[in-house]
Amino acid sequence: MTVFITGTDTGVGKTAFSYELVKYWRTKGYDAIGLKPISTGGREDAIKLWEASDRRTSLDNLNPFYFPEPMAPAIAAELEGKFIHLMDVQKAIVHMVGSFSHVAIEGIGGWLTPLSRKWLLRDLVQILHCPVVIVAHTRLGYLNHTFLTIENILAADISIKGLILNQYASLGVVPMAIELIETRYNIPIALIDDFGKSPFRCPQWLEDAASNSL
């Protein structure tokens, strides 16, 4: 199975979640890998996913496009005199997806992050035809960001596997907040605590999807 891990913003826990998910899949015996096709401002995310993936491929395969400036890829690439071609990114991802049983592809920033003057992250996911998992950090304002993200994904006809409400304990996500999301969009939700406090538990809906894919 392949899932695209997107978020409501940068810094919401996409890497943290993808890292735990890939490690979990591997402990279950799946040949799983985490990809970070595009990164800016360093390769830390890619290195984390590389470690979770037991370095089953090279760092360059896992993270083929990287730019030093910590900005939107469209800007970081131009500052280097480069341009991100959507088809090149798609090709690099498809090559990896074909070699592993379980793949978590981490996006970059939020859902509409610009990859170039022409393309957004959404366009990449559209041509990949893979379902998304949305990670939302539950700091105040997350409901608005979550609704905006969900609505845009659905409008693009992309399937949503589920929503991760990350570090929910810090805000104390209340039952009504969950109800507001569930009744409006009818998507599976998982609450994820701080990994320092409690061990990772794979959301049941992701678990079911993973075993069904074999």
Ligand SMILES: Nc1ncnc2c1ncn2[C@@H]1O[C@H](COP(=O)(O)OP(=O)(O)OP(=O)(O)O)[C@@H](O)[C@H]1O
């Ligand atoms: N559930 C969690 N438990 C502990 N730490 C977390 C958790 N979620 C996120 N963090 C921490 O919060 C910070 C931001 O998370 P992370 O790097 O995963 O965000 P991101 O969405 O991948 O950001 P980017 O857009 O830069 O890729 C990191 O220091 C990460 O370790």
Ligand SMILES: C[C@H](N)[C@@H](CCCCCC(=O)O)NC(=O)O
């Ligand atoms: C620098 C950040 N950490 C991240 C890029 C975030 C882009 C945000 C773009 C924006 O919406 O302004 N890079 C990355 O995930 O590789």
Ligand SMILES: [Mg+2]
């Ligand atoms: Mg990240």
